[in-house]
Amino acid sequence: MKLRSILTCLIILTAFFVQAQRKNRPVTADTIISNYQPxxxxAPMFYPERGNDQHAANGEPGIKYWQNRVNYQIKAAIDTNTKTLSATETIDYLNNSPDALQYLWLQLDQNTYKKDARSxxxxxxxxxxxxxxYEIESVAIDRGDVVKKVDFIITDTRMQVRLPNAVKPNGxxxxxxxxxxxxxxxxxxxxxxxxDTKNGKIYEIAQWFPRMCVYDDNEGWDTLPFLGSGExxxxxxxxxxEVTVPWDMIVAGSGELLNPKEVLTQKQIDRLAAARNSDKTIMIRDVKEVNDPASRPVRKGMLTWHFKMNNTRDVAFGASKAYVWDAARVNLSxxxxxxxxxxxxxxxxxxxxWNRxxxxxxxxxxYFSEKWFVYPYPVAINEAGVAGGMEYxxxxxxxxxxxxxxxxxxTAHEIGHNWFPMIVGSNERRYAWMDEGFNTFIDVYASDVINNGEFAPKRDSEYAPGGGNPADEIIPTILDPDAPTIMTAADAVPEKxxxxxxxxxxxxxxxLLREQILGPDRFDYAxxxxxxxxxxxHPQPDDFFRSMDNGAGEDxxxxxxxxxxxxLKLDLELLSAGYVNNDPKQGLSVTVANLEQMAMPFTVEVKLKDGTKQRVKIPVEAWLQNNMVTFMVPTTGEVKSVIxxxxxxxxxxxxxNNGFIFK
Structure with a gap:
């Protein structure tokens, strides 16, 4: 990762060197003003609870970890005149928990658009x-031979189904x-x-069917309402x-298209076959074909597109007669x-x-597959619309x-969400940082690697988007007394x-963990x-913290x-630097103080007048007992500067206050 620009470094060095020389300044722990309290x-006992049979102390799923499972069958249709989606949904819910469930909770995200929505x-x-x-027409229990309506209530973006008999535990x-x-x-x-577009409307359809709320060992039923920020x-x-639309529309949906012969022309089927074996992008439906009726297998009525996606937590789709369509092979391990x-x-x-x-x-x-975890699905789609950066x-x-x-x-960021939280299924509605923050982290490195860094560096700070020193970009937020912490509930974080x-x-x-504290090898492994x-x-925050502690071998x-x-703020000050026994060849004694509440391992660079450099890295243990540390840097001649x-x-x-020049 490119962590600085040359210009930024020059500015920083200038700030270091405009200070007066402070060699051999007499200091003790009692003479510096510091807010640091080791x-x-x-303090020990960071984790409020011990590991258990569901969430082990090493951060992994425990020997009795369980989670419920839900399969959906949906038959939907879009009426392009009334802009209405209608559907019948069958839900098969498997209760693997140890608890009998007398009622079920479902998410109704479309209710966020109502006038009285909490959002x-x-x-x-x-x-x-x-x-x-949502206009819920009916809810019923399907026992195969008997389909019987069941009581339900709707409260904002949730629906409770009240069962006559509890769903039995353990299967x-x-x-x-x-x-x-x-x-x-x-x-x-x-x-x-x-x-609207030049050649017709584009429909971006997401959060379009009632989905089961998660029942887990942390919250029971997780029924937080959908407000927006918490996803x-x-x-x-x-x-x-299945999605039924007018004959002239293309549907691009999550998962695999099961009936291509019914909804595509033979030419499009052949082109898709070619794309599956091509690293270069192949046009499936080019610009000239968009308004050509021959690009559709029929020229009237409705067509039903049938998709299936296995082991997923959601699906979404786009639909339009205006689509240009292209494809290429993805090479996986x-x-x-x-x-x-x-x-x-x-x-x-x-x-x-969009040609690229x-x-x-x-x-x-x-890149993400090689670096972290192999992409598990047969298809990935990039769809152009006005949602403008949303992932499913x-x-x-x-x-x-x-x-x-x-x-x-x-593109890199949104598809990266297939790793966090689509593969690692964290709770975005409570802990947005476990998907947005993790994904931002991995796509920073993707920008450095893909096409030899054609679009590097990737930055995600509003203070210096697209460039600047990332360490400095976070400082305005840390200094802001009103800034929430990372662990703040997702919907409680102000938009600012x-x-x-x-x-x-x-x-x-x-x-910081990867580059400064653990090193790439230990971090990447953990x-x-x-x-x-x-x-x-479904990991919880402590599962991540424990996983990194254990996998990297570090508290x-x-x-x-x-x-x-x-x-917590970090402020390291170079207090003094002087030759051991006044002899440059015996080394340089350096004292650094920690003036604020945060601690970090740090590096000190000593530049000699002959142009050579010496670096010493001081571990975080230097701050276990004291707010200042003194150490020796080997030198062979007179020193020019210390940073x-x-x-x-x-x-x-x-x-x-991080450095000065020797006279």
Whole structure:
């Protein structure tokens, strides 16, 4: 990762060197003014609970870990005249918990668009456009030979189904059948919408069916309402769905298309076959074919598109007669393959725009798969619309007008969400940092690697987007007394701080762990182990913290406490530097103080007058008992300068006291 620019370093060095020489300044722990309290930062018993049979002390799923499972079968249709989606949904719910479930809770995210939705009140930016949300026509228990309606209540974005008989524990099953419809929001839908293009409307359909709430060993039923910032928490299962639309529309959906011969022309089927064996992007439906009726297998009526996605927590799709469509092969380890596809209107065509969207998608998946965990699905789709950066399993909604580095960055970021939280199924509704922050971290490195860093460096700070020193970019947030902490509930983070805290501070914290505290080898090993152990499961924050502690062999509780649970400041000051016995050849005695509440390992660089350099790295243990540390740097001649944190990699709030020049 490129952690600084040459210009930034020159500015920092100038700040260091304008100070007067302070060689042999007499200092003691009693003569410096410091807010640092070692006993607070390094206090034992960081974890409030011991590991247990469900969540082991080493951060892995315990020997009795369980989670429930849900499979869906959905038959839906879009009425393009009324902008209505209607569907019948069958839910097969498997209760693996040790508890009998007398009632079930489901998520009804479309209700967030109602006039009386709770989401209208949790920020000052109240929406002015609304829909009537879900119109639930019936809810029934399907026993095969008997389908019987069952009582239910709806409260905001949740529905409780009250059962006549509890679902038995340890493997009990129940089948629900729900019939419903809703009006698709317009552009105001944000994550799900329809919008106009030159050649027709584009429908981006997400959060479109009632989904089971998660029942877990942490909260029981997790029924937080959908407000917006806190996104999704869903059970895993297989989703088999059909979408019926007018004959001239293309549907691009999560999972695998099961009936291509019914909805595609033979030419399109052949082109898809070619794309599955091509590293170069192949046009499936080009610009000239968009308005050509011959690009569709029939020329009237309706067509039903049938998709299935296995072991997923959700599905979404786009639908439009305006789509240009292209695809290319994704190369995975072990000879495995997937298919990257993009669908977009003619307005998005361009060599620096969506003509490269599939390339960006393909290369991002290949990088993330090689580095962290192999992409598990047969298809990945990049869809152009006005949702403008939204992720679902196997499909991302990116902006129609995106191009160049912005299109690459949003593509890499959104498809990266298939690792966090689609593969590692964390609870976004409570802990947004476990998906947004983790994903920001991995796509920073993707920008450095893909196409030899064509679009590097990737930054996610609002203070210096697209460049600047990442260590300095986080400092305004740390210094802001009103800034929330990373562990703040997702919907309780004000919009002003959502990006700096949830995305950037989390991501930069992981960069610090990887580059400054653990080193790449130990970090990568522990992080991959966390991903592998929690793939398609539901980790809690402590599972991540414990996984990193154990996998890296390091007690990092001081870091979790200072960086995640608090916004503790770091200020290292170079207090003194003098020759041992006044002899440059005997070494240089250096004293550094910690003036604020956070601690970090740090590096000191001594530059000699002959042009050579010496570096010494001081571990975090230097701060276990004291607020200052003295150590010796080997030297062979006269010293020119001394610098603490010479590469400016630490979030030091005052770099002006980090170094000086010898006379």
């Amino acid at each position: 006993a607070d930062l390094f 209208n009140y949790y920020t000052d930016a109240a929406p002015t456009q609304h829909t009537s949300g 009990g099953v129940i089948r629900l059948r729900i019939t419903y419809h809703y009006t698709i929001p317009g552009v105001f839908g944000n994550r799900t919408d329809y919008n 999704f928490y869903c059970e895993y299962g297989d989703i088999d769905y 072990g000879g495995k393959k997937s298919l990257a596809m993009s669908v977009y209107p003619v307005e998005s065509v361009g060599d620096s725009a 969207a599939t390339e960006y998608l393909k290369k991002s998946i290949e 399993p196997g499909i991302v909604f990116d902006g129609i007008t995106d191009k160049g580095k912005d299109l690459f960055w949003v 701080y959502r990006h700096p805290i949830t995305y950037y501070k989390t991501a930069f914290g992981l960069v 992080f991959r182990n966390y991903i592998n152990k929690w793939a398609f499961k 990092l509780s001081w870091f979790w406490k200072g960086w995640f649970y608090n916004n 603490v944190d010479p590469d400016a990699t630490l979030p030091d709030i005052n770099r002006g």
